[in-house]
Amino acid sequence: MGKVDFGGVVKDVCLAYLPGIAVGEYAVVHAGFAISRLDEAAALETLRTFAAMESPNEEPL
Amino acid sequence: MxxxxxxxxxxxxxxxxxxxxxxxxxxxxxxxxxxxxxxxxxxxxxxxxxxxxxxxxxxxxxxxxxxxxxxxxxxxxxxxxxxxxxxxxxxxxxxxxxxxxxxxxxxxxxxxxxxxxxxxxxxxxxxxxxxxxxxxxxxxxxxxxxxxxxxxxxxxxxxxxxxxxxSDGVDVGPDHAQPGDVVILSGTIGDHGMAVMSVREGLEFETTIESDTAPLHDLVREILSVTRDIRCLRDPTRGGLAATLNEIANCSGVGIVIEEKAVPMNAAVRAACEMLGFDPLHVANEGKLVAVVPAKWAHAVLARIKAHPLGVQAAVIGRVSDQHPGLVAARTALGGTRVVSLPLGEQLPRIC
Amino acid sequence: MKHLTEFRDPELAGRLLAEIRRTVTRAWVLMEVCGGQTHAIVRHGIDQLLPPEVELVHGPGCPVCVTPLEMIDHALAIAAKPGVMFCSFGDMLRVPGSGNDLLRVKSAGADVRIVYSPLDALALARRHPDREVVFFGIGFETTAPATAMTVHTAKRLGVCNFSVLAAHVRVPPAIRAIASDPGNRVQAFLAAGHVCGVMGYHEYPVLAESHRVPIVVTGFEPLDILEGIRRAVRQLEAGEACVENAYDRVVTFQGNESAQELIATVFEETDRNWRGIGTIPASGWKLRPEYHTFDAELRFPVSGVRPAEPNSCRSGDVLRGRIKPTECPAFGTSCTPWSPLGATMVSSEGACAAYFHTGRFIPLGLAKTAPDAQPAAL
The missing domain is CATH 3.30.1330.10 (PurM-like, N-terminal domain)
Known part of the structure; x- marks a missing residue:
């Protein structure tokens, strides 16, 4: 078990399915269990891809 | 405890x-x-x-x-x-x-x-x-x-x-809202309900969320000192802001449109609601009020509420409309709209 | 919250929507499989912002909606037994069985507890050794790891007064069933991101290929859903049908192998009846014989349960994407969240309840009439 901070709310969560998860990492939690690790680099990369898309305002009318 | x-x-x-x-x-x-x-x-x-x-x-x-x-x-x-x-x-x-x-x-x-x-x-x-x-x-x-x-x-x-x-000249009621009126909320929503939930057996979580329980008559006195021309005052307790706005819309036979991102909320309350699958608009408050006021008074009333210790985070959250009488709609941050429904009853944590 | 709020950014949503509008040239039908996605779509009004060519139909990925009626009736019968403490996620309490639900059984005297995690139910069993504690294990591959670990722990600790009514279901067989249905309208699937977080997506390429449907692994935030839609539409327009991962910050091809391992230790596949849809082969998980002492279905055999579904409920057609909730004659009339005929009207992840609560049946025309909530005078 470990403590997971849900943005200001802390709950005891079972971390057994994420061996090696370290303090400071992000995880998806479901029904009291951390089930997936969150890849921060991938998150940022996805946001960069979105930001590179043309804004609707730049569209020709 | x-x-x-x-x-x-x-x-x-x-x-x-x-x-x-x-x-x-x-x-x-x-x-x-x-x-x-x-x-x-x-x-x-x-x-x-x-x-x-x-x-x-x-x-x-x-x-x-x-x-x-x-x-x-x-x-x-x-x-x-x-x-x-x-x-x-x-x-x-x-x-x-x-x-x-x-x-x-x-x-x-x-x-x-x-x-x-x-x-x-x-x-x-x-x-x-x-x-x-x-x-x-x-x-x-x-x-x-x-x-x-x-x-x-x-x-x-x-x-x-x-x-x-x-006092003489004061006449507020949930049936007094008129199209064009402005809806003001005196502060953050959901604090009381989530504070109680955080110590509810079986759901306990650690948090800094505290109940907002407070007496509001002094704040009301301040509001009425701006003008007696206040249409509705309501404290969104059980059923939350959604129930209160629906009540006003129903009793007054008007529509209400709120801007979701204008509704003040503590980050921890938002997080707790997401964790348990609650809609913050349905969560109880014990120290907040909704004031429906004629547009011409909105600025002065908001300023007076914000000057009061219980209204520091007050905000204009929406408008009364002559469209869709009896219904409360919310414009989502993305620009979509949804109807803000009455909660069913007690909120049940939605996990799976 | 970090890594959540960024994926709700309205400005980026505008860019994704513009990209979808630029990509689409004709009408397509997409299904979001997961009820969590359905909830987010109506909650944020995403369906109203999409170009008219993109039609979203809502899938069967709502656990409370598809849990079979006979299982709910069995749960109600167990909960009503003296000495039983029946633990469930809050989601299940209002789901109608044959004329009853857990809330009503509770009001009639049963000890029904809402828990956040199956581990909470196990803790109750250890605190109350004189009671029979039963956990209602519903949900997809996301919840199955929690149940598996709990049963495994109960066995390890020898907690004899604990058992699970296991009704877990799997997504890929449901996608196969929908795609092979002769009446199927769905041309692309948004697969459920968190399910794939656990299971990976190695089961999907064969589905995409054999049914010629694009499958995009999709998350739950507004930007994730828009990106899933964008990628599905791009494939459809290009005539492709492959599997893409649009949720790679959470999902890997292999998934969470330690969770898969324990699931395989505790559960075995079984044919499962999906409420409103029918039996789907190998679509459920039941406890393996080694764990039978923790199987509430075996510990509390119930006879004389005769499940009866109301005729007028068309939740099966809704769950398969054949009709929209509003096309069901009972919607909003004889069937409301206050008095639901089918499970899809109960959970806020059920398509019918999501439509009802967010007013999708009311022709609001709000886009035209919504006044600026920030009055110019302020």
């Missing part, structure tokens, strides 16, 4: 000490009842009228129109971050009076106690009630106590009734 009762300064006079818990005899009207009243209730509430122990409180008649209300308080657990059933029982009834535009004056308090309830806990509840009443400048002038058998209750239920006076 995050806020355990403090008994250091509470002296429990004999012979209450002989009875650490409530017994059926404490509600029997005999000697133990009398001792409970004399040693616990009277010193805490310290009211000359109450202390006379007459069958009814006899009070001078105030001039003007009376506002008269009653409410029962049932909460589990009895103590939660930021408050207890004691504060709720006073502030809840004070706020019901305030939302009618009344100055609260007198309260009565009736206790239903469960056999086995710790006297120290009762004393703490009563102490908190007394403090809340003093803070709100209302007098507790009459009371009653009954005891029910063990395991027939949650320790302590409280019913309070209140009387207040409505």
């Amino acid at each position: 995050p806020n355990p009762p403090h008994f250091e300064n509470w002296t429990c006079p004999l012979p209450l000490r002989d009875y650490p818990t409530i017994t059926l005899a404490h509600g029997g009207g005999g000697r133990l009842s009398a001792e409970l009243i004399e040693h616990l209730f009277l010193p805490a509430f310290a009211d000359t009228t109450l202390s006379r122990l007459t069958d009814a409180a006899v009070l001078p008649s105030p001039s003007g129109r009376l506002a008269f209300t009653t409410d029962s308080f049932v909460v589990r657990p009895l103590f939660f971050p930021g408050g207890s059933i004691g504060e709720l029982a006073v502030n809840g009834t004070v706020n019901d009076l305030a939302m009618s535009g009344a100055e609260p004056m007198y309260l009565t308090a009736a206790f239903v106690l469960e056999e086995g309830f710790a006297i120290t806990e009762l004393a703490e509840v009563v102490r908190r009630m007394a403090n809340a009443a003093r803070a709100a400048s209302v007098r507790i002038v009459a009371g009653d106590t009954k005891v029910i058998e063990r395991s027939r209750g949650d320790g302590c239920y409280i019913t309070t009734s209140g009387i207040g006076v409505v």
Whole structure:
């Protein structure tokens, strides 16, 4: 078990399915269990891809 | 319990000490009842009228129109971050009076106690009630106590009734909203409901969220000092902001459109709601109000609310419309719209 | 919250929507499989912002909706037994069985508890050794790891008064069933991101190929859903049908192998009846024989349960994407969240309840009439 901070709310969560998860990492939690690790680099990369898309305002009318 | 009762300064006079818990005899009207009243209730509430122990409180008649209300308080657990059933029982009834535009004056308090309830806990509840009443400048002038058998209750239920006076020219009601009016909310939503949830058996989580329980009549006084031309005042308690707005829309036969991102909310409340699958618009508040005001007064009223300690985070959250009467709609941050529905009943955590 | 709020950014949503508008040239029908996605779509009004060519139909990924009626009736019968403490997620309490639900059984005297995690139910069992504690294990591959670990722990600790009514279901067989249905309208699937977080997506390429449907692994935030839609539409327009991962911050091809391992230790596949849809082969998980002492279905055999579904409920057609909730004659009339005929009207992840609560049945025309909530005077 470990403590997971849900943005200001802390709950005891079972971390057994994420061996090696370290303090400071992000995880998806479901029904009291951390089930997936969150890849921060991938998150940022996805946001960069979105930001590179043309804004609707730049569209020709 | 995050806020355990403090008994250091509470002296429990004999012979209450002989009875650490409530017994059926404490509600029997005999000697133990009398001792409970004399040693616990009277010193805490310290009211000359109450202390006379007459069958009814006899009070001078105030001039003007009376506002008269009653409410029962049932909460589990009895103590939660930021408050207890004691504060709720006073502030809840004070706020019901305030939302009618009344100055609260007198309260009565009736206790239903469960056999086995710790006297120290009762004393703490009563102490908190007394403090809340003093803070709100209302007098507790009459009371009653009954005891029910063990395991027939949650320790302590409280019913309070209140009387207040409505000044001339003040006429607020949920049926007064008109198209074009502006909807102001006095602060963040969901704090009370999520504070209680954080200590609910089986769902416990650590958080800094505290109940917002507070008496709102002073804030109402400030609002009415800007203009008496206030259409509706409502405290979004059970059912949350969604229930209050729906009530106004229904009673007034108007539509209401709110801007979701304008509704103030603590980050921790948002996180707790997401964790448990609650809609924050459905979560209870105990120290917030919704004011529907004519557009020309909106600026001045908002400024006055924000200047009050209980309204620092106040915001304009929406408008009254002549479209879709009876319905409340929310514009989402993305620019979509949805109907803000009435909650079904008690919110149930949605996990899977 | 970090890594959540960024994926709700309205400005980026505008860019994704513009990209979808630029990509789409004709009408397509997409299904979001997961009820969590359905909830987010109506909650944020995403369906109203999409170009008219993109039609979203809502899938069967709502656990309370598809839990079979006979299982709910069994749960109600167990919960009503004296000495039983019946633990469930809050989601299930209002789901109608044959004329009853857990809330009503509770009001009639049963000890029904709401828990956040199956571990909470196990803790109750250890605290109350004199009671029979039963956990209602519903949900997809996301919840199955929690149940598996709990049963495994109960066995390890020898908690004899604990058992699970296991009704877990799997997504890929449901996608196969929908895609192979002769009446199927769905041309692309948004697969459920968190399910794939656990299971990976190695089961999907064969589905995409054999049914010629694009499958995009999709998250739950507004930007995730828009990106899933964008990628599905791009594939459809290009005539492709492959598997893409649009949720790679959470999902890997292999998934969470330690969770898969314990699931395989505790559960075995079984044919499962999906409420409103029918039996789907190998779509459920039941406890393996080694764990039978923890199987509430075996511990509390119930006879005489005769499940009866109201005829007028068309939740099966809704769950398969054949009709929109509003096309069901009972919607909003004889069937409301206050008095639901089918499970899809109960959970806020059920398509019918999501439509009802967010007013999708009311022709609001709000886009035109919504006044600026920030009055110019302020």
